[in-house]
Structures are given as structure tokens and as C-alpha cells.
Amino acid sequence: MTDNAERQRPSLSFEIFPPNTKTSNELLLDTLDELQDLGPHFISVTCSNKNADLKTTTLKLAGYIQKTLNVPSIAHLTAAYSSKEDIREAINILKRSNTNRILALRGDIYADKPPLEDFRHASDLIHFIKEEEPAFQISGACHPEVHPEAKNRVEDLQNLKKKVDSGCDDLITQLFFDNDIFYRFRENCDIVGIDVPIYAGIMPIVNRNQALRLIKTTKTALPRKFIAILEKYEHDPESLRAAGLAYAIDQIVDLVTQDTSGIHLYTMNQSQTALSIYRATKTLFKEEAIVV
Numbered sequence: 001m002t003d004n005a006e007r008q009r010p011s012l013s014f015e016i017f018p019p020n021t022k023t024s025n026e027l028l029l030d031t032l033d034e035l036q037d038l039g040p041h042f043i044s045v046t047c048s049n050k051n052a053d054l055k056t057t058t059l060k061l062a063g064y065i066q067k068t069l070n071v072p073s074i075a076h077l078t079a080a081y082s083s084k085e086d087i088r089e090a091i092n093i094l095k096r097s098n099t100n101r102i103l104a105l106r107g108d109i110y111a112d113k114p115p116l117e118d119f120r121h122a123s124d125l126i127h128f129i130k131e132e133e134p135a136f137q138i139s140g141a142c143h144p145e146v147h148p149e150a151k152n153r154v155e156d157l158q159n160l161k162k163k164v165d166s167g168c169d170d171l172i173t174q175l176f177f178d179n180d181i182f183y184r185f186r187e188n189c190d191i192v193g194i195d196v197p198i199y200a201g202i203m204p205i206v207n208r209n210q211a212l213r214l215i216k217t218t219k220t221a222l223p224r225k226f227i228a229i230l231e232k233y234e235h236d237p238e239s240l241r242a243a244g245l246a247y248a249i250d251q252i253v254d255l256v257t258q259d260t261s262g263i264h265l266y267t268m269n270q271s272q273t274a275l276s277i278y279r280a281t282k283t284l285f286k287e288e289a290i291v292v
């Protein structure tokens with residue numbers, strides 16, 4: 001295969017979240033060792049919108065992935081409860097570990113906690129970081145099923161365009177289970193002139209509690225095939241896991257054949273899930289995949 005063809009392959013990346021106990025910390029370090037071997041395009045680290053200590057853990061973890069594991073990392077940064085000074089400090093911490101990629105988010109706003117006034121939208125944060133550090137690569141979040149606060153799809157798309165115009169280099173989607181929704185969203189992005197790469201966020205469902213939590217907290221559309229898996233294997237965790245993985249693999253194959261720029265896997269800090277998906281799909285992402 002030529003260099004050109006190799007470059008056209010989609011990226012594969014992973015999301016992890018900072019652990020909040022000693023045990024989960026050790027487990028995460030093992031997970032990261034295993035993810036490192038898969039040669040991901042990048043690993044992104046989520047951040048807490050509320051807890052300042054956990055925010056620092058995000059920056060440290062992103063630095064560890066970048067500097068110690070030598071894997072490109074992205075630190076998530078939320079704006080709603082951050083001041084300009086907080087963001088300058090975060091940027092400085094990241095620079096010390098040679099990390100120059102940020103997923104700039106507004107974060108959720110809580111009814112009992114008024115946001116600060118420095119940044120109203122993710123686009124304000126993106127603009128600010130680009131002014132402070134033009135060489136930083138900034139990702140933004142996008143919502144193929146429309147952000148829950150948006151009045152409608154058109155308004156949400158117009159706001160997304162403003163976000164991209166403020167300096168966003170690429171977009172990562174909220175998770176979805178129906179690829180057709182993603183394809184419609186991508187077409188709409190094209191129509192309004194959003195031309196940055198869009199990485200599809202895929203979450204493999206591997207247990208029932210995880211699925212129930214999701215159904216409760218997101219408005220993600222659940223295709224009939226997906227609901228059938230949950231119902232059929234309600235009392236059979238092993239089969240539910242197998243079917244959930246197969247569902248995610250099926251989604252990924254379809255997305256890759258439809259020229260999606262990249263797949264961003266929500267790992268839930270479970271290396272076994274990422275490994276299973278990787279083993280089944282690795283040749284879609286790399287010519288010479290590492291044998292694991």
C-alpha cells in the first residue's frame with residue numbers, strides 16, 4: 001500500500017476518565033499500558049466540571065500519556081466554572097509535559113451552581129486558547145442528535161459552525177448507536193461549511209447497568225436491534241457482553257466503509273473492551289497492526 005493510501009485510513013483513538021480511588025488508579029495504569037501497545041492516534045482524558053482536584057488529575061494523566069507513554073494525548077477542559085486564569089494555569093501544566101492538545105468544552109451547567117462569566121460557550125474557550133497558544137491543537141464536542149439545550153437542529157448546527165470558526169481543528173461526537181443519525185449530521189455539517197475531521201464516538205455496551213445508566217442519562221436513540229440485545233440477554237451477562245461488542249464492531253465497520261475520519265472509543269477504562277474491538281477491526285485502521 002502506498003503512503004497516500006495509508007494516510008487515508010481512519011484514526012482509532014480512546015477516551016479514558018481519571019480514577020478517584022487508589023485501586024481504580026492502579027487499574028487505569030494497567031489499562032493505559034495495554035492501550036499504548038495498540039498505537040492509538042490519541043488518548044483523551046475526560047475532566048470533571050465541578051471538582052478542582054480531579055481537574056488537576058486530568059492534566060497530570062494527559063501529561064503522563066504524552067510524556068511517559070509517548071502516546072499523543074488530549075486533555076478535556078471545561079469552561080463553565082473556569083476563569084481565564086484557571087485556563088492559563090492548565091495550559092502551563094500541559095506545556096510542561098509537551099501536551100498541546102485540548103478538547104475544549106463548555107461543560108454542563110448545574111441549577112444549584114451559577115457558572116463563572118469568563119466563558120459562556122465552548123467557542124469562547126477555543127478562541128481564548130488559540131489566542132494564548134496558537135500552536136495548540138483544539139478539538140470540540142459535537143452532538144449528532146442535537147445538544148439537549150438547543151432550540152432545534154438548525155440553531156445547534158449554526159452554533160457548531162461558530163465553534164469551528166473560532167479555531168476548532170476537529171470534532172468528536174457524543175456517543176450514538178444509530179449510524180444513520182451520524183451520516184445525516186455529517187451531511188448537514190457539510191452543507192453549512194463545517195469542514196474539519198469529525199471523529200465518531202462509539203461506546204461498546206458490555207453490561208446491563210451501563211446500558212440502563214445511559215438510557216436514563218442521555219437521549220440517545222436506541223435502534224430496535226440494540227433494544228433486542230438488552231431484552232434478550234437481560235439475565236445472561238456473558239452473552240450481553242458478546243452481543244454488545246458485536247454491535248459496536250458492526251457500527252465501526254459501517255462507519256469506516258462510509259469514510260468516517262476516525263473512531264473514538266469510549267473505553268470506560270476497560271482495556272479488555274478496547275482490546276476486543278481492536279482485535280476485530282485493527283486492519284481497518286492500520287496496514288501492519290501490532291499483534292496483541
Ligand code: FAD
Nearest residue numbers: 046047049076105106107108121122141147150156159174
Ligand atoms: P457548547 O458548544 O458551548 O454548546 C452548549 C449549548 O450552547 C448548545 O446547545 C449549543 O447549541 C449552544 N451554543 C454553543 N455556542 C453558542 C453560541 N456561540 N451562541 C449561542 N449558543 C451557543 N463534560 C464534562 O464535564 N467533562 C468532559 O470531559 C466531557 N467530555 C465530553 C466529550 C465529548 C466528545 C462530548 C460530546 C461531550 C463531553 N462532555 C464532557 C459533555 C459536555 O460538557 C456537555 O455536552 C455540555 O452540556 C456542553 O458542552 P459543549 O462543549 O458541547 O458546549
